[in-house]
Amino acid sequence: MDRQAPTARDALAARIAAAADLCVQCGACLPHCPTYRLARDEAESPRGRIALARALAEGRLAPEPRLAGHIDRCLGCRACEAVCPSEVPYGALLDQTRALLAPRRPPGAAVRALRRVAASPRLAAAAAALLAAARTAGLLRLAAALEGPLPGLARLSRQAPRPGRPPRPGRHPPHGTARGRVQLFTGCIARHAQAPALHAAVAVLRRLGYEVHVPAAQRCCGALHAHGGDPAGAAALAAANLRAFAGDDPVLFLDSGCGAQLVEYGRWHPEGETLARRARELCAFLAEAAWPQPAARHEARIALHTPCTHRRVLRDPEAGRRLLARIPGLEVVPLADNAFCCGAAGEYVLTHADWAEALRAPKIEALAAAAPDAVATTNIGCRLHLAAGLAARGLAVPVLHPVEILARALAPPARTAEGGL
Ligand code: SF4
Ligand code: SF4
Ligand code: SF4
Known part of the structure; x- marks a missing residue:
């Protein structure tokens, strides 16, 4: 059953059609598209996907698996958007097209589980502990050898830095003279998979004189939900982070994937711009710091x-x-x-x-x-x-x-x- 109310679906379709209208089909984006470079197939190109999205929005094509496959194989890398002379907002168009397809095509169990783990700090911690134990016991090697339904997961997990404890929530005082205060966004899966980098960030910031605040109530940025056709899930996570990151201090992030979502919070929440304006990428911040x-x-x-x-x-x-x-x-x-x-x-x-x-x-x-x-x-x-x-x-x-x-x-x-x- 289509869970989108007709008016919500119509509004989404109208936005997709309006964005697609901007495309003049010049093809300037094609050489920059990784999937087109690989497949040499118009349907795996930005221009092809925009045409498919438009036909879907206008009801000329049905949301059948072949069409959805072309939309799914898009990486969302936005290389096309960066070079488009007509300024087609491709990233937003892709998210909207996936949201339009979502009611007819719920995600598989594994993707649903991944999003649930990302959205819940407790589940993410449990999953990290489980992965660490499985790796120690050699189970991931076995899973990779068996090529299960998500072979990429086992292969990835085997090479991940050993999941570690993230920096504790709360305040980490500066060493020496205080120069300022920052808040640290730790991510959801990254919080465990990249714990050593987060500890390094806290240590460096403290050494440079910053008090680092790690808000306990922070949640996943919502990127997986936003790009996977679940705008309501993305909006709920944005709302939680707006509450968690109160105040005026810069909000530093290590992972550009998380940061890309934070700086575009205005797309997902009416108050999102207030946090988007404070979000700062760590390398840029440290490169400029005294x-x-x-x-x-x-x-x-x-x-x-x-x-x-x-x-x-x-x-x-x-x-x-x-x-x-x-x-x-x-x-x-x-x-x-x-x-x-x-x-x-x-x-x-x-x-x-x-x-x-x-x-x-x-x-x-x-x-x-x-x-x-x-x-x-x-x-x-x-x-x-x-x-x-x-x-x-x-x-x-x-x-x-x-x-x-x-x-x-x-x-x-x-x-x-x-x-x-
Ligand atoms: S560069 Fe822009 S206008 Fe040209 S085909 Fe690509 S999306 Fe369309
Ligand atoms: S977002 Fe990336 S993969 Fe998708 S159409 Fe644009 S260039 Fe190609
Ligand atoms: S980009 Fe979002 S979903 Fe991905 S690790 Fe960062 S917080 Fe989690």
């Missing part, structure tokens, strides 16, 4: 991956490079093919594992040739996906968040299980 003393010399060669969300939504693809440039001795080289999505793309890596691997393959080959000491990236999904690809290729190259490299340069660390630099 440091009481310079980082120690740190000889290493870093391949820097720029996630699509950092490049196209935050629109600051150089932030990681600017931060790492402040560490003497580091050689930072952009990862080849950086302008194209690595294939992680939120749920995509789980629901379209083969496409995700094909999109990642050229980057892994480039890394095999470049042989850096580490890869740096600012998004947890990309991190897990790239780490899985490197491991599958037999390359022992750690994938880190830039703040982990900075933390090591500010205080030379003991080698970690993920590999030293």
